[in-house]
Amino acid sequence: MKYEVKRACGHVEKVELFGPHKDREWRLKKEAEKKCLQCRANTAVPGLPMLEGTPKQVAWANDIRSNILRQVESLRSEIDRLFPDHPETEKVTRAIEGFVAELVTKTSASWWIDNRTMAIREEILKRLN
Template identity: 35%
Template sequence: MTRSAKEIYKDVTAHIKAEQRAREEALVQKIEALRGEALPTLEGSEKQIAWATEIRLKKLAELEEMIEEALAEMPGETELIEAQGREYKTKLLQITRAATWIDIRKNSVEQILSTVARRNS
């Protein structure tokens, strides 16, 4: 039996939404795990620090996702990928101004690393 374009579209849409939910759930789990880490103190007003803390956690979790994806794509480069990941995390953690995290909140991790983090090193 042949499926209609509408049925196929519904299935594809449901699959994409399920993948997005799974990725969001994984990101939330990574953020919660990062909350337990001792991270450098952010500087700014109380309100800025609260907001920037969440932004920073999300970006660190996104970095972890990038590292996991790279490890899956290049399993023979584990040492190099993990070392690079540690270096990137160190660069992100050098950003201690809450206002900076707020300003770059819409940037991808790649953009942050290539611009803002480079200036802080």
């Protein structure tokens, strides 16, 4: 069923909800806290380039990109925390930084969508050699 939702940005957007009726009011409230697709696509993420694609692709790819960068960042802090004095830590950290530097050059929304399930640890391991 489709509902009209007034988004946080003030634009009205149609949202399709499935599942039990009793949750719908709560889910519509959650949806109302988000910005609309167009605004999400047009919002620059500080420190990152704007992505290219249709508004729908860009909005999705922005979420994928933040999610992947967040996972890489948490991996880096985990390594720092667990192995602060390990001789390999610096090497791994450099590999992670190189990986992030490559990731932030990717500006095609479809690239992020195609790579949304990338194996982050393996990507970093590949860059260790």
